[in-house]
Amino acid sequence: MILGSDDILEKLNTLQTKIKVNFRNPELLKQALTHRSFINEVREAKPHHNEKLEFLGDAVLELLVTQKLYDEYPERSEGELTSFRAATVKTESLAESAAEISLGEYIFMSRGEESTGGRRRPYILANTFEALIGAIYLDLGLSTANNFLEEFLFKKIPTIVEQRLDIDNKSRLQEISQDQLNITPVYEFVSAVGPDHNKTFTMAVYINGKKFGVGKGKSKQEAEQQAANDAVNNWESLIKDYQN
Numbered sequence: 001m002i003l004g005s006d007d008i009l010e011k012l013n014t015l016q017t018k019i020k021v022n023f024r025n026p027e028l029l030k031q032a033l034t035h036r037s038f039i040n041e042v043r044e045a046k047p048h049h050n051e052k053l054e055f056l057g058d059a060v061l062e063l064l065v066t067q068k069l070y071d072e073y074p075e076r077s078e079g080e081l082t083s084f085r086a087a088t089v090k091t092e093s094l095a096e097s098a099a100e101i102s103l104g105e106y107i108f109m110s111r112g113e114e115s116t117g118g119r120r121r122p123y124i125l126a127n128t129f130e131a132l133i134g135a136i137y138l139d140l141g142l143s144t145a146n147n148f149l150e151e152f153l154f155k156k157i158p159t160i161v162e163q164r165l166d167i168d169n170k171s172r173l174q175e176i177s178q179d180q181l182n183i184t185p186v187y188e189f190v191s192a193v194g195p196d197h198n199k200t201f202t203m204a205v206y207i208n209g210k211k212f213g214v215g216k217g218k219s220k221q222e223a224e225q226q227a228a229n230d231a232v233n234n235w236e237s238l239i240k241d242y243q244n
Contacts, residue, residue: 015106019132021148025139028053030108032135035124037110047108050131057134061089064146068154073161080166087166088157094126097152103128169228173205173212176235181242183208185231187224190214203227212238 012026015033023029036049065088069081076084087093098104104119107128118124137145160166167175170185177185190202203223205213213234215226231238 011106015101015103018101019148020151021136021140021144023135023139028135028139029132032131033107033128035107035109035113035118035128037113037118038108041110050128053131053134053138054127055134056137057130057132060137060142060145061130061133061149064142064149065089065153067146068149068157072157076161083166084157084161087160088153091122091126093156094129094153095122097156098125098129100152103132169225169232173228173231176232177207180239181207185212185228187227189220205231207231207242210242212242 008030009026012023012029012033016022016029031048032050032053034047034049036051039047039049062085065085066081069076069084069088073081073084099120104125107119107124109118109124113124133145133148136148164172173185177183186206188204188206190204192199192201194200198218200216200218201220201223202214202216203220203226204211205215205224205227213227213229213231215223215228215230217223217226
């Protein structure tokens, strides 16, 4: 991969326009977009993959999110701010922000990784988003990194705070169910499909014997969270049926 090639330059330039950031050193942007899997497919001088930039970006992200929460919510306790921060920087949140700028389209990865859905995989998108933050910080400083986050991540924070999205789905469902029905939800295994290394689990959540939600995930825990989310999102209609 040669930075001067027209196709790569066009790719980098298009992304810079999209994120409203102009790198002084485009090599840092290229590195931020290079997944480890890509290294083995390059015959010329091996490029650097993005894992060290991801490490740096994670620290920059935590600092800037902490500062944002500290400034915007002075009345909130340390525990609440910590919870809001965790919800803002979790994999799913970062992957959503990465998808908003179509970051997956710009990642350099192996054909094998791409063929198995790597460009849409949440943890790859989230890690690349962090690497991009690290690259912006190294090249252009903390202020530019903060401006980038203002544009593509911080706008989520008011919704997280107001709707208490920092509370995980299972906790939210239990809180609602205990409050309105005085009943604790129960989760039951439905199925597991696929090879051992790539199973998809399905779990269902029941309240007093009535099914309230179903969810799928790569682990039973993830499937339970999705089932709880299904129940929370449809609670109003579900509770009417339950009470009739």
